[in-house]
Amino acid sequence: MNKDKYFILDFDSTFTKVEALDELGEISLRDEQNKEEILQQIKELTDSAMNGNSSFSEGLTKRLQLLKANRKHLQELIAILQEKVSDSIHRNKAFFEEFADQVLIVSSGFKEFILPIVSAYGIKEENVHANTFEFDEQGNIIGYDPDNVLCQDKGKIKLLDQLGLSGDVYVLGDGYTDYEIKEAGLANKFYAFTENVVRDKVVEKAEHVAPTLEEFLYQNKLPMAVSYPKNRIKVLLLEGIHPNAVELFKLEGYQIETVPGALNEEELCNQVKDVSILGIRSKTQVTAKVLEHANRLMSIGAFCIGTNQIALDTCLKAGITVFNAPFSNTRSVVELALGEIIMLSRRIFDKSMKMHQGVWDKSAAGSIEVRDKKLGIVGYGNIGAQLSVLAEAMGMQVYYYDVVEKLQLGNARKCETLQELLQLADFVTLHVDGSPSNTNLFGKAEFDAMKPGAVFLNLSRGHVVEIPALVEALKSGKLAGAAVDVFPYEPASNNEEFVNELRGLANVILTPHIGGSTTEAQENIARFVPTRIMQYINTGNTYQSVNFPNIQLPELNNAHRLIHIHANVPGVLANINNALARNEVNILGQYLKTNEQIGYVITDIDKAYDKQVVSELRKIPHTIKFRILY
Numbered sequence: 001m002n003k004d005k006y007f008i009l010d011f012d013s014t015f016t017k018v019e020a021l022d023e024l025g026e027i028s029l030r031d032e033q034n035k036e037e038i039l040q041q042i043k044e045l046t047d048s049a050m051n052g053n054s055s056f057s058e059g060l061t062k063r064l065q066l067l068k069a070n071r072k073h074l075q076e077l078i079a080i081l082q083e084k085v086s087d088s089i090h091r092n093k094a095f096f097e098e099f100a101d102q103v104l105i106v107s108s109g110f111k112e113f114i115l116p117i118v119s120a121y122g123i124k125e126e127n128v129h130a131n132t133f134e135f136d137e138q139g140n141i142i143g144y145d146p147d148n149v150l151c152q153d154k155g156k157i158k159l160l161d162q163l164g165l166s167g168d169v170y171v172l173g174d175g176y177t178d179y180e181i182k183e184a185g186l187a188n189k190f191y192a193f194t195e196n197v198v199r200d201k202v203v204e205k206a207e208h209v210a211p212t213l214e215e216f217l218y219q220n221k222l223p224m225a226v227s228y229p230k231n232r233i234k235v236l237l238l239e240g241i242h243p244n245a246v247e248l249f250k251l252e253g254y255q256i257e258t259v260p261g262a263l264n265e266e267e268l269c270n271q272v273k274d275v276s277i278l279g280i281r282s283k284t285q286v287t288a289k290v291l292e293h294a295n296r297l298m299s300i301g302a303f304c305i306g307t308n309q310i311a312l313d314t315c316l317k318a319g320i321t322v323f324n325a326p327f328s329n330t331r332s333v334v335e336l337a338l339g340e341i342i343m344l345s346r347r348i349f350d351k352s353m354k355m356h357q358g359v360w361d362k363s364a365a366g367s368i369e370v371r372d373k374k375l376g377i378v379g380y381g382n383i384g385a386q387l388s389v390l391a392e393a394m395g396m397q398v399y400y401y402d403v404v405e406k407l408q409l410g411n412a413r414k415c416e417t418l419q420e421l422l423q424l425a426d427f428v429t430l431h432v433d434g435s436p437s438n439t440n441l442f443g444k445a446e447f448d449a450m451k452p453g454a455v456f457l458n459l460s461r462g463h464v465v466e467i468p469a470l471v472e473a474l475k476s477g478k479l480a481g482a483a484v485d486v487f488p489y490e491p492a493s494n495n496e497e498f499v500n501e502l503r504g505l506a507n508v509i510l511t512p513h514i515g516g517s518t519t520e521a522q523e524n525i526a527r528f529v530p531t532r533i534m535q536y537i538n539t540g541n542t543y544q545s546v547n548f549p550n551i552q553l554p555e556l557n558n559a560h561r562l563i564h565i566h567a568n569v570p571g572v573l574a575n576i577n578n579a580l581a582r583n584e585v586n587i588l589g590q591y592l593k594t595n596e597q598i599g600y601v602i603t604d605i606d607k608a609y610d611k612q613v614v615s616e617l618r619k620i621p622h623t624i625k626f627r628i629l630y
């Protein structure tokens with residue numbers, strides 16, 4: 001199979017993520033005082049040669065002199081390189097094993113460290129073409145074999161000439177010398193490999209660019225480890241999502257674009273067109289109109305708790321899964337609420353402001369302890385319940401009100417009505433979800449019902465509170481203070497002024513929606529959400545999806561997986577199974593879950609199947625989305 005094709009791979013920055021001689025320098029120069037300076041010189045020489053800006057052989061001689069390396073350093077180097085094989089190369093080990101006769105490594109690096117790395121991938125020793133070191137009696141590296149053409153300028157061209165490969169030759173590499181093979185007419189195609197390093201001069205010249213090995217394999221119809229190259233799947237991350245999320249997506253080879261702030265509807269309509277995975281936080285509104293423009297969208301990640309900013313129902317009907325991070329920032333919100341309860345009880349912010357203005361106002365007036373005070377929690381969900389436990393630990397008496405029956409934690413007492421809670425609580429704190437039915441949950445009537453001198457907190461959603469009513473309750477002295485983290489309108493970015501009637505009021509803490517903005521929370525979210533989304537993409541798993549029927553699937557093992565999303569109307573499952581039966585497809589496992597609107601069917605089938613069945617499955621009436629994994 002494909003016997004007349006040869007795949008030529010570069011080693012440094014292609015097979016591995018790094019330049020091996022740079023790494024060797026890190027080891028051999030470890031004890032040198034001017035190590036950084038020398039390493040920089042080595043790096044510049046490498047880059048200059050790789051970009052085709054200087055003589056390769058001269059550069060190599062200089063680099064080896066600067067390195068002051070010894071044979072004993074090579075074992076350590078090999079151990080490092082083993083860990084630094086490019087991600088997509090590592091994923092596709094099976095390709096190298098299957099095509100061992102046709103894969104050649106052509107490198108101006110050195111066999112002493114290349115062979116141990118590539119042979120672990122089934123690449124044959126006779127197919128590794130590289131330089132060899134020369135050592136002195138003490139094992140110091142003093143040079144290289146001058147008779148090897150690969151140490152010379154245009155060395156790769158000379159080598160390919162010598163090899164005289166008869167058949168199609170494909171070259172994959174990051175450097176100018178790799179491109180030169182094609183330029184010299186010795187290769188049919190050159191792919192600039194950009195997974196580790198993008199060299200503009202090389203990319204400009206290249207007819208093909210491969211951000212991952214999968215792109216190369218896909219374009220050449222060769223077997224690969226994934227169903228579809230991830231670099232063809234575009235991820236758009238908005239609102240300054242934590243960089244760890246970018247790293248996780250990058251690790252699987254996705255094409256990622258990040259935007260620091262939120263986008264408005266029109267901007268998002270334009271940007272979402274070719275996006276498959278969209279990541280947002282609480283600010284971005286994913287409306288039905290946005291979704292109309294999202295013709296490739298598979299999944300939305302809310303890198304926060306709230307999902308009220310997303311048209312969930314429209315997503316469901318379009319077969320778009322939505323995931324959030326339901327617990328990752330809970331603790332951060334609770335800690336902020338607790339801190340604010342104490343700060344308001346002692347009027348700390350006003351006192352601190354005065355001190356900054358030089359006013360020494362020592363007095364106990366209006367300051368109280370929180371011990372034994374009654375805390376009324378409205379919305380006893382993940383945040384409300386955790387606040388309940390910690391507030392009790394500070395000696396507060398906790399009361400809560402929720403629209404659904406909840407497990408009472410510790411000594412917390414349930415109120416049957418909101419009115420009951422409002423009449424008894426010294427502190428009222430809102431932790432309800434942001435569903436539209438909670439709009440203006442708190443207005444004049446609710447503030448009127450609160451105890452005189454009570455304190456109010458809202459860290460849930462802005463639209464839950466009527467701001468003018470809160471302002472009135474504060475100005476009239478009905479409330480002793482408030483802390484507000486969320487607002488009906490919030491600035492789109494840090495460059496926009498915050499305009500709100502609460503500004504300037506005494507004993508009112510205003511924070512810019514930072515309840516969940518801690519390092520810990522953002523790191524947790526940046527791991528949680530991408531993991532869910534990538535599991536969905538890779539296996540079809542919808543466990544913990546906000547809108548989809550939740551299915552936790554087994555790993556895909558030596559099978560194809562057909563993923564069928566359809567409108568929940570009678571007969572679709574029967575149609576799927578009839579199509580499979582007609583085409584004599586052997587079903588290894590089938591999983592179905594529905595909700596009121598959609599059906600989600602996963603069918604694992606034998607590796608051998610006729611492509612006809614795929615086209616039949618796509619055409620089944622009421623199909624929303626269909627994809628196949630292998």
Ligand SMILES: NC(=O)c1ccc[n+]([C@@H]2O[C@H](COP(=O)([O-])OP(=O)(O)OC[C@H]3O[C@@H](n4cnc5c(N)ncnc54)[C@H](O)[C@@H]3O)[C@@H](O)[C@H]2O)c1
Pocket residue numbers: 305306307326329330333378379380381382383384401402403404431432433434438441459460461485486513514515516517
């Ligand atoms: N300020 C921030 O940075 C920040 C951070 C995280 C979460 N949040 C917001 O905090 C809120 C709570 O988050 P959570 O994770 O605890 O949500 P959750 O869904 O676990 O809990 C919400 C609770 O509120 C109850 N509820 C809903 N409507 C109610 C009503 N009208 N009266 C009484 N109870 C009602 C629900 O039954 C549920 O128990 C959400 O609005 C979320 O978006 C804000």
Ligand SMILES: O=C(O)[C@H](O)COP(=O)(O)O
Pocket residue numbers: 281282283303304305306307329513514515516517
């Ligand atoms: O829903 C949430 O988790 C909070 O409102 C935090 O949202 P943010 O990520 O936009 O700060």
